[in-house]
Amino acid sequence: MIGPILARRDAAGFWLAVVLTGICTGLGAAALTALLELVQHALWGGNGVDLLDGATQSAGWWHILVLLGAGLLTGIGQLLLVRLSAANSIDITAAIWFQAGRLPMVRTLGSAVLSVLVVGMGASLGREGAPKQTGAVLANLMSNRVQLTDEQRRLLVACGAGAGMAAAYGVPLGGALFALEVLRGELALRFVLPALLTSLTATGVSWAFLPDAPTYHIPSYPSSLSCALWAVLAAPIIGVASVGYVRAVAWADHHRPTGTWRLVAPAVALTMLGIVSIPFPQLLGNGRDIAQLAFTGQVAPLLLVALVALKPAATLLCLGSGTPGGLFTPSLATGALLGGVLGLPWMHLWPGVPGGLFAVLGAGALLAATTQGPLSTIVLMVELTGHARAAIVPMLLIVMIATLVARTIEPRSIYDARLSDAEVKRRQRQREAVSDGGAGA
Known part of the structure; x- marks a missing residue:
C-alpha cells in the first residue's frame, strides 16, 4: 500500500x-x-x-x-x-x-x-x-x-x-x-x-504549445424547474442506453480481427465509413465538431435523429475492425446527440429550455454512465465548456441517476471492455477488498 x-x-x-x-x-x-x-x-x-x-x-x-x-x-x-x-x-x-x-x-x-x-x-x-x-x-x-x-x-x-x-x-x-x-x-x-x-x-x-481555451464554446445556460424535471425523466433512459453502448463496445472489442484479417478488415470498414460520410460528413473524426453544434442547438431535428444512431454505429464499426483510437469524445458526442433527441418532445410540452442545454446534459449523463465516473465527468464537463455553474443542478441530477441505473445493470465501463467476465469479477473483488481495508482502518 x-x-x-x-x-x-x-x-x-x-x-x-x-x-x-x-x-x-x-x-x-x-x-x-x-x-x-x-x-x-x-x-x-x-x-x-x-x-x-x-x-x-x-x-x-x-x-x-x-x-x-x-x-x-x-x-x-x-x-x-x-x-x-x-x-x-x-x-x-x-x-x-x-x-x-x-x-x-x-x-x-x-x-x-x-x-x-x-x-x-x-x-x-x-x-x-x-x-x-x-x-x-x-x-x-x-x-x-x-x-x-x-x-x-x-x-x-x-x-x-x-x-x-x-x-x-x-x-x-x-x-x-x-x-x-x-x-x-x-x-x-x-x-x-x-x-x-x-x-x-x-x-x-x-499550454506552451497548445491554446489555453475550452474545447467547447457554449452559452451560459440557466437552470430551471423544467430542465431539472427533464433531467430526472431522461436520466434512466440514458442510463439504459449507456448499458447497451458499453456492451456493444465490449462485443466489438472482443471480435477484433486476427491474423491476415487485420489487414483486410480496417480497409473494408473504413471504406464503408467513407461512403456513408458523403451524405453524413458529421460521422468523420472524434465527434468534437458535431458535439459543438449540438451544444449550441445548431443541428436540425431530423439530422439529430439520424446521427444518434449513425455516430455510435460508426464508432463501433471502426473499433470492431481493429482501428486504434479512444472512446471518450465519441461517447460524449453520442450523449450530446441523444440528449438533443430526447429534448425535442420536451421543447413542445414545456417550451423555454434551449435545445443546446439538452445536448450538454445528455453528453454528461452518457459519459458518466459509460465511464462510471460521475465525479470526474462533472468536472470534465465544467473544464471542457468553461462554465462552472451553468445548469449545475440538472447536470448533477442527470449524471447521478444515469450512472446509478447503468451501474446497477452493467458493472463494466467502456474502459473495461477488453476485460473478460472473470477479470471483471476479479477486479470487483479487489475493489471490495480495498474498500473493506479502508473501512477497517
Missing part, C-alpha cells in the same frame, strides 16, 4: 518520477496534437481543427479515397507492430489492475501514433487514446528508472494516463480525477496529490 508519501524513504524518487512523467507527457500530448492537426490540414484543408468543414466541402470520391487509405494504413501498421514487438498489446485498464501498470513500450507507443494518424484521416474514434497511452508508457519507464514498488507503479501509470488526457484537452482537475476514479478505481486521499501534480504539470507544459 501507499502510505504517507513524504514519510517514506523513497519519497524523493517517487515525486521525481511524478514530475518527470508530467513534463514528458505534456510534451508528448503537444506533439501528438500537432501531428493530428497536420494530418487533418493536409487531407481535409481548413485550419486543421474543424474536420467537419473540410469534409463538407470535399468531393465524395475524396472521402472514400482518404478513408480507404486510413484502413490500409491501419492494417499495415498493426501487422508491423506485431512483427516489431514480441509483447502482446495490453489495455491500460488491464495493465493497471493485473500487470501492476507494466506496458509494452514499442507496441503501445506505435499504436498511439497510428491512432492519431487514422483519427486525423477521419476514423470515428477519439484522439485522447494516444496521449493516454503515451502518458502511461512514460510513467512505466519512470517507474523502472527509480525502481518504484508495484503499488506505486500502478498509481503512477494511472496518473500518467490521466495527465495525457489533461494535457490534450486542457483539463488538469478532470484529468486527475479521471485517473483515480475511472482508471485506478479508487478516490483515496493518498492518491490525490500525485494525480493532481502529474496532470497539472502535463497541462502546464502543453
Whole structure:
C-alpha cells in the first residue's frame, strides 16, 4: 500500500518520477496534437481543427479515397507492430489492475501514433487514446528508472494516463480525477496529490504549445424547474442506453480481427465509413465538431435523429475492425446527440429550455454512465465548456441517476471492455477488498 508519501524513504524518487512523467507527457500530448492537426490540414484543408468543414466541402470520391487509405494504413501498421514487438498489446485498464501498470513500450507507443494518424484521416474514434497511452508508457519507464514498488507503479501509470488526457484537452482537475476514479478505481486521499501534480504539470507544459481555451464554446445556460424535471425523466433512459453502448463496445472489442484479417478488415470498414460520410460528413473524426453544434442547438431535428444512431454505429464499426483510437469524445458526442433527441418532445410540452442545454446534459449523463465516473465527468464537463455553474443542478441530477441505473445493470465501463467476465469479477473483488481495508482502518 501507499502510505504517507513524504514519510517514506523513497519519497524523493517517487515525486521525481511524478514530475518527470508530467513534463514528458505534456510534451508528448503537444506533439501528438500537432501531428493530428497536420494530418487533418493536409487531407481535409481548413485550419486543421474543424474536420467537419473540410469534409463538407470535399468531393465524395475524396472521402472514400482518404478513408480507404486510413484502413490500409491501419492494417499495415498493426501487422508491423506485431512483427516489431514480441509483447502482446495490453489495455491500460488491464495493465493497471493485473500487470501492476507494466506496458509494452514499442507496441503501445506505435499504436498511439497510428491512432492519431487514422483519427486525423477521419476514423470515428477519439484522439485522447494516444496521449493516454503515451502518458502511461512514460510513467512505466519512470517507474523502472527509480525502481518504484508495484503499488506505486500502478498509481503512477494511472496518473500518467490521466495527465495525457489533461494535457490534450486542457483539463488538469478532470484529468486527475479521471485517473483515480475511472482508471485506478479508487478516490483515496493518498492518491490525490500525485494525480493532481502529474496532470497539472502535463497541462502546464502543453499550454506552451497548445491554446489555453475550452474545447467547447457554449452559452451560459440557466437552470430551471423544467430542465431539472427533464433531467430526472431522461436520466434512466440514458442510463439504459449507456448499458447497451458499453456492451456493444465490449462485443466489438472482443471480435477484433486476427491474423491476415487485420489487414483486410480496417480497409473494408473504413471504406464503408467513407461512403456513408458523403451524405453524413458529421460521422468523420472524434465527434468534437458535431458535439459543438449540438451544444449550441445548431443541428436540425431530423439530422439529430439520424446521427444518434449513425455516430455510435460508426464508432463501433471502426473499433470492431481493429482501428486504434479512444472512446471518450465519441461517447460524449453520442450523449450530446441523444440528449438533443430526447429534448425535442420536451421543447413542445414545456417550451423555454434551449435545445443546446439538452445536448450538454445528455453528453454528461452518457459519459458518466459509460465511464462510471460521475465525479470526474462533472468536472470534465465544467473544464471542457468553461462554465462552472451553468445548469449545475440538472447536470448533477442527470449524471447521478444515469450512472446509478447503468451501474446497477452493467458493472463494466467502456474502459473495461477488453476485460473478460472473470477479470471483471476479479477486479470487483479487489475493489471490495480495498474498500473493506479502508473501512477497517
